[in-house]
Amino acid sequence: MNLARTLAVLWRRRVLVAVGVLVAAVAATLSVSQVSLAPPSLESRANVFAAASSEMLVDTPDSAVADVNAELTPLSTRAEVFTRFLTSTDAVDRIAAVAGVPADALEARGPFQINLPEAERVPTAEERSSQIIGEDAVYRLRFESPPELPLITAFSQAPTEDEAVALAAAVPRVLQGYVRAAQRREQTPPARRVTIRELGQAEGAVVNEGAGVQIAVLVFLTVLVGWCMLLIPAHTIARGWREIDPEDEGFAPGPHRNGHGSAQHVPPPRQPEKAS
Amino acid sequence: MEAGFAARSDAVSTADAWPHTRRPMPWLLAGFLVMIFLVPFEAIHLDVSLPVSSDLDRFVVAGLVAAFALGGLIGNRERIVRSRPRGWATGLIAFAFVTVASIAVNVDRITNLGEWEVAQKRLAVLAALIAFAVVVTLTLRVAELRKFAVLIAVLATITGSATIIEQRTGTNLFYDVATEVFDPIATVDPAPTSAVGVELGDRPMVVGPTRHALSVASMLGMALPFAVVLAAVAPSLRGRLLWVLAACVIVTATLITQRKSGAVVPAFALLALFVLRPRQLLRLAPVGIVALAIGLVLSGGAFNSVSGLLNSADADSTAGRTSDYPAVVPDLLSNPLLGRGYGTLDSSRGDIYRIFDNQYLGQLYQTGALGLMAFLALIITPLVVVRSVLRSDHPLRGPPALAAGAGCLAFGVSTALYDVLSFLGAPYLFLFLAAMCTCAASVEVLRPAPARAPSVRLPRHYQLTPEGLR
Numbered sequence: 001m002n003l004a005r006t007l008a009v010l011w012r013r014r015v016l017v018a019v020g021v022l023v024a025a026v027a028a029t030l031s032v033s034q035v036s037l038a039p040p041s042l043e044s045r046a047n048v049f050a051a052a053s054s055e056m057l058v059d060t061p062d063s064a065v066a067d068v069n070a071e072l073t074p075l076s077t078r079a080e081v082f083t084r085f086l087t088s089t090d091a092v093d094r095i096a097a098v099a100g101v102p103a104d105a106l107e108a109r110g111p112f113q114i115n116l117p118e119a120e121r122v123p124t125a126e127e128r129s130s131q132i133i134g135e136d137a138v139y140r141l142r143f144e145s146p147p148e149l150p151l152i153t154a155f156s157q158a159p160t161e162d163e164a165v166a167l168a169a170a171v172p173r174v175l176q177g178y179v180r181a182a183q184r185r186e187q188t189p190p191a192r193r194v195t196i197r198e199l200g201q202a203e204g205a206v207v208n209e210g211a212g213v214q215i216a217v218l219v220f221l222t223v224l225v226g227w228c229m230l231l232i233p234a235h236t237i238a239r240g241w242r243e244i245d246p247e248d249e250g251f252a253p254g255p256h257r258n259g260h261g262s263a264q265h266v267p268p269p270r271q272p273e274k275a276s
Numbered sequence: 277m278e279a280g281f282a283a284r285s286d287a288v289s290t291a292d293a294w295p296h297t298r299r300p301m302p303w304l305l306a307g308f309l310v311m312i313f314l315v316p317f318e319a320i321h322l323d324v325s326l327p328v329s330s331d332l333d334r335f336v337v338a339g340l341v342a343a344f345a346l347g348g349l350i351g352n353r354e355r356i357v358r359s360r361p362r363g364w365a366t367g368l369i370a371f372a373f374v375t376v377a378s379i380a381v382n383v384d385r386i387t388n389l390g391e392w393e394v395a396q397k398r399l400a401v402l403a404a405l406i407a408f409a410v411v412v413t414l415t416l417r418v419a420e421l422r423k424f425a426v427l428i429a430v431l432a433t434i435t436g437s438a439t440i441i442e443q444r445t446g447t448n449l450f451y452d453v454a455t456e457v458f459d460p461i462a463t464v465d466p467a468p469t470s471a472v473g474v475e476l477g478d479r480p481m482v483v484g485p486t487r488h489a490l491s492v493a494s495m496l497g498m499a500l501p502f503a504v505v506l507a508a509v510a511p512s513l514r515g516r517l518l519w520v521l522a523a524c525v526i527v528t529a530t531l532i533t534q535r536k537s538g539a540v541v542p543a544f545a546l547l548a549l550f551v552l553r554p555r556q557l558l559r560l561a562p563v564g565i566v567a568l569a570i571g572l573v574l575s576g577g578a579f580n581s582v583s584g585l586l587n588s589a590d591a592d593s594t595a596g597r598t599s600d601y602p603a604v605v606p607d608l609l610s611n612p613l614l615g616r617g618y619g620t621l622d623s624s625r626g627d628i629y630r631i632f633d634n635q636y637l638g639q640l641y642q643t644g645a646l647g648l649m650a651f652l653a654l655i656i657t658p659l660v661v662v663r664s665v666l667r668s669d670h671p672l673r674g675p676p677a678l679a680a681g682a683g684c685l686a687f688g689v690s691t692a693l694y695d696v697l698s699f700l701g702a703p704y705l706f707l708f709l710a711a712m713c714t715c716a717a718s719v720e721v722l723r724p725a726p727a728r729a730p731s732v733r734l735p736r737h738y739q740l741t742p743e744g745l746r
Contacts, residue, residue: 003348031380047388122603122630129606131628135385157390211392215383218399222376229369 009235010228020227028220032212046212049157052164052204056172057197058150075150078194082175083111083145083152098170107134110143161204168202289356289722293419301415304340312704313431316450316485319465320458328400337404344411359719361661367654372406374650375618378643382617391620398619405703412711418720421676421712425502432499433522436529439484442469443532450485479534489533491699494690496530497541498705501549501682505675508556520563537693545686552666597633604641615644635691655688662713677716683709
């Protein structure tokens with residue numbers, strides 16, 4: 001069936017197509033929304049989130065990065081250690097408290113070794129299991145520490161821009177507080193202390209606005225196309241059903257279906273001529 | 277009469293069949309095949325900013341669909357009525373619906389993890405593949421299959437020859453020519469070739485017109501049955517020898533990629549041919565052995581390539597493949613039916629990203645058990661559809677159906693060897709072969725010519741009545 005004929009069939013069945021539009025609209029709504037009947041409500045399943053980031057420099061009190069002769073490797077090593085600390089439960093609780101978000105809805109991950117071979121980089125089954133548990137968290141933190149540099153970057157994600165910025169901004173404060181407390185507790189000499197310097201203010205923005213609408217449109221179109229595809233064979237079956245004549249099983253002359261399903265006049269079979 | 281494929285009269289009309297036609301669609305499809313085999317289309321990004329992708333193939337597919345739709349709406353009514361076998365689109369429809377369903381049920385998690393952007397891109401690729409499949413299936417005619425089979429075999433031979441040159445010289449002709457041709461309107465990525473001067477233990481990267489050695493090996497493996505079948509049905513010894521040589525060039529090109537797929541995919545394709553038509557194809561064995569020896573000598577000994585499959589880099593690859601299986605278990609258990617959502621595997625997320633060296637496993641991970649079944653249906657449907665004509669003696673149906681069926685089977689095998697949907701050459705070729713299978717099993721009838729008014733002027737006393745002239 002070519003395109004023009006398909007469109008013609010759909011036009012003849014426009015009432016059913018309209019029903020299909022309704023069905024597709026319902027499916028699209030249900031795909032991105034949670035419907036409640038008591039009380040009647042429609043809550044979006046698609047999470048709109050904002051992202052923000054902050055960056056920290058692990059440095060010495062007299063700034064090792066400004067000294068050409070200063071060795072940065074010990075600071076880079078500490079940056080990696082601090083990054084791992086920031087994903088611990090203790091650090092996550094502190095960050096949540098400072099940012100004013102629920103600690104049980106906050107998940108932190110990192111650092112990721114991007115330079116390792118794939119076989120060592122990809123998560124094992126055990127690591128994936130713990131990752132899956134945290135996938136529902138709406139507040140997320142991801143930490144990165146580039147190799148051989150005393151830097152820590154915190155990427156935050158939250159439902160609103162303000163919360164995302166608050167989360168990203170809380171990380172340097174928590175880390176500074178933790179390091180200072182440890183230095184006081186251990187009475188580290190001032191010259192040997194590390195300093196956490198915050199590099200600029202945390203900034204953020206909403207990043208996936210409109211994802212829910214796009215997914216709803218995708219579902220709508222898919223369901224509608226599927227509905228219309230069902231209408232074409234249904235139309236053919238219905239037409240064939242109507243054309244069945246219970247008394248004449250197709251042997252009499254007149255309109256019959258040919259081999260391609262179209263009704264057209266088929267001439268009566270020729271009678272053999274009688275020998276005179 | 278052709279060797280083993282006896283000519284038989286049939287109602288197939290060869291009138292207006294490609295290449296002796298002015299219908300634009302078959303020419304566009306031929307152009308698309310040329311693009312698949314000779315143009316590194318995945319590396320060509322047109323200088324147009326689009327929300328999803330500006331790769332060359334998306335524009336070409338959009339052009340194909342537009343031309344097809346215009347032809348369907350305003351073109352002349354075709355003289356041939358085609359009735360395609362029942363259920364030919366089952367796999368396509370099932371796969372399309374399951375992919376969308378896998379996104380729909382995982383909306384909250386996909387949006388929460390920011391995976392929609394990458395899923396969107398993969399869905400756009402899938403839409404292009406489905407549109408291409410539908411257009412090809414609704415366009416091809418039985419009388420055109422044989423010519424397209426010749427085109428595929430010739431293109432594969434050219435690709436194979438240039439791939440051998442790439443391995444010998446390190447010059448990727450496909451990328452070099454594309455850079456020259458598309459320079460004003462597009463950006464062409466540099467060729468990933470690393471054939472010359474590779475370190476000991478590393479495998480060379482011989483990619484032909486694709487982005488990866490596995491992809492070119494799969495494409496050539498899928499095209500190999502066409503050269504073999506054409507050799508089997510060639511009416512003359514000269515023709516048979518030429519097609520066997522072409523097959524040897526293709527096999528050599530797949531082997532020099534030094535990937536296991538380069539040996540496994542053609543082997544399965546040939547095995548399928550010999551299982552289906554043993555007597556006809558065994559006759560090619562003596563010619564094939566001689567041609568293979570000549571091919572190996574000319575290529576400088578592809579046995580080195582075969583032995584290269586056993587080096588340490590390949591052992592690492594095998595270890596990587598086996599580690600995929602336990603690693604996906606937690607995801608399978610958490611989303612058994614519809615997976616995590618089609619296309620949500622984001623390569624920029626180092627924490628969860630994993631390259632599955634097996635597309636079936638990748639489908640299971642992304643679309644669950646239902647998605648895997650739909651994907652299997654997509655691959656199996658053309659084989660089921662074509663089974664009635666696989667052993668046909670009809671010269672226009674049998675040989676192309678046999679070659680296309682073996683090519684589809686080769687795709688099914690290569691799907692188990694790497695993430696085949698990440699490199700589009702083989703999927704496009706598979707969908708073309710699937711359309712050939714569907715077409716070979718189709719029924720075609722000439723539409724009766726429209727009745728015309730008598731052109732002679734009748735005298736006035738004659739009257740045209742339903743009973744005739746009076």
